[in-house]
Amino acid sequence: MITNKVMKKRTKPLILKKYELLLPRLHINFPRLPDMQHEYNKRKKGYKGELQVDYHLETLPPEFTILQDVCLQVQGRTFQMDNLVITQQAIYIVDVKNYNGTIIFDTTFDQFTRDDGKVEMGFSHPITQVELQQSNLQQWLLERNLPNIPIYYFIAISDPSTIIKVEGDKEIIAKVVAHGANIPKKIMDVNTQLASGATFQNRKMGHAISKESTEFDMDIMTMHGIKSADLLPGVECPDCGVLGIKRVHSGWKCYKCKKKFRDAHKPALAAYLLFVTPWITNSECMRFLKFNAKNVATRLLREYGLFYDEGRRRWIEK
CATH class of the missing domain: 3.40.91 (Restriction Endonuclease)
Incomplete structure (x- = not known):
């Protein structure tokens, strides 16, 4: 109630x-x-x-x-x-x-x-x-x-x-x-x-x-001795949890459960911005999400709500 x-x-x-x-x-x-x-x-x-x-x-x-x-x-x-x-x-x-x-x-x-x-x-x-x-x-x-x-x-x-x-x-x-x-x-x-x-x-x-009142937070990376290099790249399947699903036309397809998803990349971007750096470049986006198309990276980052800093050539949160 x-x-x-x-x-x-x-x-x-x-x-x-x-x-x-x-x-x-x-x-x-x-x-x-x-x-x-x-x-x-x-x-x-x-x-x-x-x-x-x-x-x-x-x-x-x-x-x-x-x-x-x-x-x-x-x-x-x-x-x-x-x-x-x-x-x-x-x-x-x-x-x-x-x-x-x-x-x-x-x-x-x-x-x-x-x-x-x-x-x-x-x-x-x-x-x-x-x-x-x-x-x-x-x-x-x-x-x-x-x-x-x-x-x-x-x-x-x-x-x-x-x-x-x-x-x-x-x-x-x-x-x-x-x-x-x-x-x-x-x-x-x-x-x-x-x-x-x-x-x-x-x-x-x-x-x-x-x-x-604020949101309670802790640095769990430091607490557990994790470095950004320890993080495995790839997009996780929202259904079966396998990491590294493939980019296909207008979405992502899991090679294991064969299901297709439109926004499966969003948790991966959230993880990168939280645990690696609070900004991301197109090349880092392609590396971390494991695909190779600069125009797709630009679109995904813009749709995610990031702002492009032309001077530093990287995307940051607004």
Whole structure:
């Protein structure tokens, strides 16, 4: 249920899109490929969990303002929050976790583990993570002389089949941790208790935060030790994923599945501009897309929306 209360809507994360462009262009024997695939799968699972929780949060009353995937800077640091729900009484940070099996919060030793039936593994404590987000957001509001609105937080477990266990003080964990479907009620309960206190302009606050929110990014090339020379050239088949399909009249044809596509080259150009250089020449276009026709390169680059710099004889993004 999508309503106008969602002021900032979630889109596929830039880092996830980067992995999807990069992974097909690495040789199967690239040393860091397994690590990259693991990181991609983890982020893809996280995004899927966020979308599941979005569905539940969007059932909140229309007077609540929702911002999805917020990324801000404070004192030179970037911090990212999965969801902000802003009411006239408070701001609620909703951090999303997508775990399989059983998760255990140990309040005695202040540790967090997951048991997927095969191995028990420790993770960074979700409450510590969201408390840092709370502190950063408070500092961000203070630096901009915005109202000192109360900030609460919740941790949404996106998969309803995940079992939540607590060793120690169950009440402390139960106040802030729940499956995604139960988070709206928790927000409503707290907000009702605050109803007699000070009120704030939640839409105005939402606009101020949304205006400064940027897209969270990371240099995954450096992170995984990848050089531009490691990238395999060629156009990927949108259907079967084979790399190196052929340029034919007004399109591309896959030699494996025999299907034809008009715009199969666009992800290859996006990968080049992201990971090689933010500009491209006709000759580099022909080399990277693996065809030999300068007039076709000119047309494809123009249609892609690039601007031709005559002085430097190269195409750049407008």
